[in-house]
Each structure stands twice: as structure tokens, then as C-alpha cells.
Amino acid sequence: DGVAALPAPQNLSVHSINMKHLLIWSPVVLPEEKVYYSVEYQGEYESLYTSDIWIPSKWCSRTEGPECDVTDDITATVPYSLRVRAILGSQTSAWSILEQPFNRNSTILTPPGMEISKDGFHLVIELEDLGPQFQFLVAYWRREPDTKEHAKVVRRGGIPVHLETMEPGALYCVKAQALVKAIGRNSAFSQTKCVEVQGEALPL
């Protein structure tokens, strides 16, 4: 009888940016009471093959909420159902279930942060470290009429990577986009950044 007294959390939704997935909900507000929450999930496999099984979230089996980082729970590119309930002492509310199952392939991918520098004639790029799921497609070219654009896949961010050996007197431009193989998608390109190499241009 006491179970129904505690209201269930409402307005569940998932905010997902760059493969970081945050489940949020409206808190249950009770005067002078500390309400906790418990989050569970079910992948499409469970819903098809073992529908009675719900799995406790890695980080939010008992959390102060009203949000939960479910990134380590959502580890496959299939729809996931998520549910939350409130806990007050020994009371637990009914489960609130996310209206639409969440698939990580809907995550928002932002253009990566990018720093370019040179060491002598060597063009070096360092991309934002967005985590192990991310690779980067880097496009670079020499700024001159009908130049050819080159592309290179960089396996991870956070370390300086050699891009090109430049010729003196030329201007080189670079842009990059994030790639997430696990969902088969990529971000928009970053802004273009250019760097110039001193020295006389080579005789043609």
C-alpha cells in the first residue's frame, strides 16, 4: 500500500552529445525529504529474448539524480529502454519508462576541436580527445588555384599527429570531422585553419 504513495519520476528524456548519453527526468519533490532514484535498462536483445530482465545501470543503481550518465550502459547500436523509479527510505515508486527507446546512433556529433602547428616544414595536428569510440577524418590542402585536397584518418585525439611535409613559401589549410565507426556516422567539418611556411617558394 505504501508503494503507490511515492510519486514516480516524470518527463524522462535522453540528451546525447558525442556518444555521451545522459538520462534526465523531473525530480520528485517532497518537503524535507531526501529522494533517491534507481535506473535500469534493457537492450533490444533483452526485450526480444528475455523481456522480464532489466539490468541495473552501472552508475545509478541508487543516485541523487535527477540525471544519470548511461553511456556505459548503452554499449551497442540497438534501441535501449530505460526506466527510473524514486526511492524514499523503504518506499519505492512505480517505474517510469522512457517513452521512446533510445538508440545511440541518434547522438549529436559536434565538429572536433583542432590545433594545428608546424615544426619546421612539418604540419602537425592535435585533435580533441573525444574518447575511444572516435576517429577523425582530416582534410588538408595547399591554398593555391585548383589544388588537390588530401585526406587522412587519425585514429585518436589528444596526441600531436604528423599530417604533411610542407614546401617553403606555401599556405596549408586543414579541417577535420569526427568519425564514430560504431554508429557509422560523422560530424560536420570543423572550421578551416591555415598555416604558412616561411622561406622562398621552390622554383617551378
Add this chain to the structure above:
Amino acid sequence: MKNVLRWDPPDSLQGAAVTYTVQYFIYGQKRWLNKPDCKNISRTYCDLSDETSDYEHQYYAKVKAIWKTNCSRWTETGRFYPFLETQIGPPEVALTTDAKSISIVLTAPDKWKRNAEDCTISMQQIYSNLKYNVSVYNVKSKRMWSQCVTNHTLVLSWLEPNTLYCVQAESFVPGLPRRAEPSQKHCISTLEDPTSALK
């Protein structure tokens, strides 16, 4: 694929004249097998590379201690899967230089072999998508950059003359969660620029 079983002596018998005997088991086979030259040994390791050379099989090993007339129970390893668990050593790194460039030649590490005259198998043959991460450090500018390389040669051109560069490389296999072991640092200086001497 050099696979060595190691263990610690029993706490209670530190310094005593303890000997050890090792056996191994091929997962899916029927019986534990003896390792003749690891029977009643006093060292605390046993090279099982030969017995585990088929890297696509999985293995267990166990060891027991013998002291005077007493015999301990066996201590057993978990299941060992060489193909996934062996560490891939760094490539050999050879550098040559001229005034403005350094040529790097990488040679994949070799698979362990019992005798020097046995035929050599490169780890590249086992992991055909083996790649290398090459890090280059300009000692003068204190700048470092890295490059992912698939083939065995890399030429760094348009370098600064008369400058010391240090190169380090590690092998890795995409897709397999494995710690990479970097090579030693190889340093070499680019030569004087002959043209600058003329100016």
C-alpha cells in the same frame, strides 16, 4: 609468443630447499601433460613456449612445490590464449640520415622459435593488419609528433639540418585490446647542410 610460466615460492618456505614440478593442459584435450625439464626444478619459472606454440589453441598450466617428503597441492593458471594475450614486441628501428631527411626502416618482431636455425615467422604473418605508431621528437624545438604507419619504411623529409631527432616505435593490432611496448629511443642527427656552407 614466448610464453613463460612464473610463480612465487610459498610464503612459509622462503629460503628452504624447495623444488617445483610443472604440468600443462591443452584446452579440449584429455590429460595434463608433463614438462620434462620443469620437473623437480628449483627456479621459479618455466618456459612453455614450445608447448604453447600453436597460438590458436588455449592452455592451462599448473605447478606444485615439493619440500623434503611433502608435496603441495597444485596451483593452476587461468585459461591462456596466446593469440589474444601475447604481448607484441616493438619493431626493430633502423635510421639513416642526410642533411634534411631521416629514413626509418621498421622490421616487425619475430615469433619465438625453439632453435636459431628454425624458420623465422614474423608477427606480421600472424597479425596481417599489424601497424606501427612512430613518434618523432625534435630535440632542438622540443616538439613531438606521431604517425601511424602500415608499411615498413618512412622518410621524414624537409628536416632541419644539423639537428638531433629521436624516434620511437610501437607495434599494435587494431581491434585487439593489448598494451603496446614501445621500442627504445633511437636518436640521430641530420647532417650539415652543404648548400649553407656555400652561402
Add this chain to the structure above:
Amino acid sequence: LRRCLAFVDMRHLEESFQGIKRAIQAKDTFPNITILSTAETLRSIKPVDVCCVTKSLLEFYMDRVFKDHQELKPQALRTISSVANSFLYMQKALQQCQVQRRCPCSEEATNATRMVYDNYDQLEVPSAATKSLGELDVFLAWIAKNHQKTSPA
């Protein structure tokens, strides 16, 4: 098969399995029996049969192993769920791939799969499921090896 499973993050799958491998394999008390028979079965699969065997073994794990295995520890439960849902994704990717290209099942491929089911049925269900889970690293390594050419530099 090479392009079909290009979007599967094998590294994450293997890393998460490594986390529970020791615990799962320690529960396997029949080291003289294998389900996937490493050397005999998977290694002898010809390239033309890889698609069919992959599809069959994904079904084997999803229809039998993951359902039969009773798991209580949350970390193991999460890892098995991660693998199961990734296998479901792979199965869908293979099905889409099959629309464009054939996924033939030769007699050898069918026999190889039947041997796996026969090995499984040799044991009590809980033991068979635990043993099959303990051999996931073999299956994952086999999948990675058969579609490794698609991974970028």
C-alpha cells in the same frame, strides 16, 4: 563479410569480455571439452563459408547461450547484455548485407555449426552455457580476423 561488419566496434566488445573472462572461465569445470573446438572448427572455415558460420554462431549465442546462462553479478550481467545486443546489431548488419550479396551455407559450414550444437548438447544446460560464454574470446577473435581488413590506418 568484410564490409558487412565494418561498423562493429570489436575492440570494445573484447575489452568488456576481458573484464569477466577469468570469472566465467573459472566456473567451467570441463576443460577437456570445447564447444567451438578452436582448431578443428573455426580455423578450418573457408572464406566463402565465413558469412554463413558467423550468422549461425550469432544465432547460437543469442538463441541458446545468452538465454540459458543464469547470471547474478551485475557487472557480468551488463557485459553479457553488451555482447548480446552487439551480436543482435551484427545479425541485423549481416541480414542487410545479405540483401545485396549471398551468404551461402555449404555442407561444411552446416556441419561445423551442427558440431557446435552437438558439443553444447553434450553438457547440462548451465555448464554448456557457461563454457560457451567462456569461449567468446575465440569467437570474437575469429570475427575480428575475418573482417580485419576493413579497419582504418
